[in-house]
Amino acid sequence: MEGNKTFGDVLQSLPKQVLYIILIVFTSVPLFFPVKVPNQPLESSIDLYANLMSVKPGETVLLASDWTNSTRGESLGQFNSVMRILMRRGVNAVIYSTGDPQAPRVAQDAIAKLNVERIAAKQPEYKRWENFVSVGFFSNGEATVNGMATSVRSSFNGKKDFAPGRGLTDVFESPILKGREKVADFPLLIVITGSKTSNITVERLSGKVPIAFAVTGVMGPETGNFYQSQQIVGFASGLKGLYDLEGLMEDGVNNPDKSGNVVVKSSKYGPIPGFPGEKNDGQGKRYYPTLHFAVGLLILAVIIGNVGMFLSRSGGRK
């Protein structure tokens, strides 16, 4: 039977080991040679960036960090990019989690690494208590976010974080939470998530505060619903969204570069600056070429399989 195989049959019966080796090569090699892939940011990513850049320095945003290990590939990069923007603009953050008990610690570790990067670049440290507080994990996300709709102060009641020289202190004694009672007292709520906490946030807090998301690629389509209905002001979806964000941090929006070229144009906004010369590249630039090749390979696999099927049907023999 082996000898009677048509070319179509051969195309349809590639050994899975071959496929797996090709996949390993296609996804591993680009990790060692990061290249800048040409890119056109999605409108949703531009909106996210524009909203992050519109928060005034000294303001405090709510940041739901609902990601851990499983979505680290996308969420860590998104978290780092969002935090870099907040840090550089002098925007404070109240970090909470309703997604996973590990999430607050994972977020604190990420901020600690960003602080090392800032100190190395001779930039001021993003200080706990003065620039951000971590109010920790809430085991019942639905009830907590529902409670936040009524009063943030009540929902975060009794939560403590480290005050310099005082140890654990009520978070509402922090200068960044002074006078903030309701969710409407915050200019923006950012949810970085790999789970359904984004849905709960929209259901309970939509219309009460501008909401922006950074979600995984899998969650992108359903998040698009909230974006189209204007329940959220912008979002980054998966690696593509992260790559968009990193590019926007470099180029800005409607912002001419040194040679006068505007890299990213948008009719919705005036000029929004980027942060050229600073460390804007991260996981997006590192992983996006890999995604590129993986998607390309997937398309190629579908095409080969179908070509094989058509050749087999038409009866062409080798």
Added chain:
Amino acid sequence: MNLILQSKVVNFWAQPFNSQWLWTGVIGGLLFGILIFLGLMFMPAQFRRPVVAFSTFIGGAYWVLLYIFPAPIDMQKTELATGPVESVGKFLTDANPVVVSVSGTVTAFMLGLGIFSLLSIHLKRITRRQKDWAFSVVLLAALASMAFFGYADYISRQGPDGTKLDLQANWGFVNYGRDLLFDGLLQQMDAAMFSVIAFYILSAAYRAFRVRSVEATILLSTALLVMLSLMGAVAFVWNDAVRNMANGNDFLMNFQLTEIAGWIRRTFETSSLRGIAFGVGIGALAMGLRIWLSLERTGGGA
């Protein structure tokens, strides 16, 4: 009636910190909780159902009332309500943090329940030397070591100098232990598990995604266009070619890859997902009502 309207209602939920009333309430609540716990333990099985049904109804009724009952606007905790409507609204609003804390605490108990269940199953397997008992030993050792180092790391960060441990240079043994277990092992193993999905997807795409019908052809073409739009380099080249060919023609500009993919997302994808969301929402509402009214006997119903 005027007397009722003018009556001042005591703010039940906002007793001053460390006050006698607060402590009385805390101790009373604790004793009440112990009594309920003991009562439920020794209650005959046929009486448990109405108790669970009543608790479920009260729990659900609170959120329903909070959602639909008019809440007082900009009322401070120390202010006293005037009139029954404002009193009820204020009572519901003030009760919010308490209800959130209670529900959070109850939810947290599920973690303990999970650990108890895990321990009872795997300890039994180890003591009886059942099949693959060695894996149970590994699991329990991982659970114990992660809990130990995780908690020790947490405790080491509780002092006034806890923030110093944000820098690796100040770490001690337990901090390195947690880092090794959590960042060094758990994260990498999680990543490895998830990366396996890529192999299944590729294999499935190659073997199963065939254009055997008109519907499959439409699905495949749509999927390919959206996937291609995720490839920045392809989208860049395609868009550039269309822009050059269109020469300013607005209609032809619609054939840019990002425009086509955006149109697919805005029309087909969003509307179909919205339909699914509506269906799921209606199903959740029906199930929620059944659970709330204890009509549902499975999956947590009374």
